[in-house]
Amino acid sequence: MPLETDTPDLAAAPAKKRGKQPQAAPWELTCLCGQNLTGERTESPQKVICEHCEREHFILPISCYPDPKFRRKKRKKRTEPVSVTIRRQLASGGKVAGGLLTQLFLLLRTQLVRCGLAIKNWLTPLRIAVIALSCTLLGAGAFGLHQHRQQSALSTLRRAVSEGEAALKEEDWIVANIAYAEAVDAVNVLNRHDEFAGDIRQKHRELLAISELCTLSLEDIISEASGKRRVSSNWQTTFDSVVKGKWVVLECWLVPRSAETSPEDSEEPPREEWGLAHPLPVEGELVDIRWPAQLLTSTAANAGEAVHVLCAGQIESLKQPTTHAGAWVLRLQPDSAFLWQSPETCPALGFELDSPWMPQDSLRNVLQRQQTSAQEQTP
Structure with missing residues (x-):
């Protein structure tokens, strides 16, 4: 006689809850004969026979894995200030640069050591002797x-x-x-x-x-520049070709002149100069000849007094008077001006060394004073 128990009937037990059924996945392919085959995938593999050419095709089952999910990458929140980040990046870059320099130094050292060894091997006693003899x-x-x-x-x-x-x-x-x-x-x-x-x-x-004295006299220069007796049509061309850079030798009395104010657009500072104590009257005009200040630094005994000199220089420029009563200014190149010293060369210029009407300040005494001043400056 069978015993009744409390064991439930497995056949009558409800089926376990399964996972979500996979969705239908259609498939489509083209046979080698050109026939299009379609259908739906099942949980198990399939073999499909082409109705046209009876060729078998293998169809994969439905994938049992879930579809991949694409998640957005979250940006990390900055936990440090920008300045700290920049400083940290610069520090790391400095370490990289330091490493590169170290490698470069080691490479250079290695090359120098190799070169030194090569030179040492090349310098044999015979070659050393040849080099020493050549030197x-x-x-x-x-x-x-x-x-x-x-x-x-x-x-x-x-x-x-x-x-x-x-x-x-x-x-x-x-x-x-x-x-x-x-x-x-x-x-x-x-x-x-x-x-x-x-x-x-x-x-x-x-x-x-x-x-190299100027071939034109002072009267010719002023007449040509003022237009009273002009030979050429362009005075500036005549001045550059005939007058500029030529030498002029003059016995005169010089006094210090106040520095001229340079134009605002000029980069050159104003120059201290010496000028004639009495401008020369030439062709109804007054002419002043300007000499650089360094010409008489050691000759002028007292500032402001007229000094009797015999000097020479190359012509630099000729400036027209700005007013009706003004004087023409003939300026000499600062680097070329010098004081005359040799009595032997004065006859070539027609100067008299001894003057009966001015014995104490004759040209010979002037040359002697200028020669003594130049000797004192010679180291």
């Missing part, structure tokens, strides 16, 4: 060439000075200029700056000024 010969050759140039310059100096002095006595100014030009070249080669070398350079400057 010795080159040094001896350079020293010999220098000595030869010194001896040649010394002999040229003696010959040129002798020829120059002879030409001065004969008043042959062209030959004297050529001779003293050679003497100046020799003095420069010898690198001499004593009193003898200064006298040679001074005579050469004086002879150069004599040979």
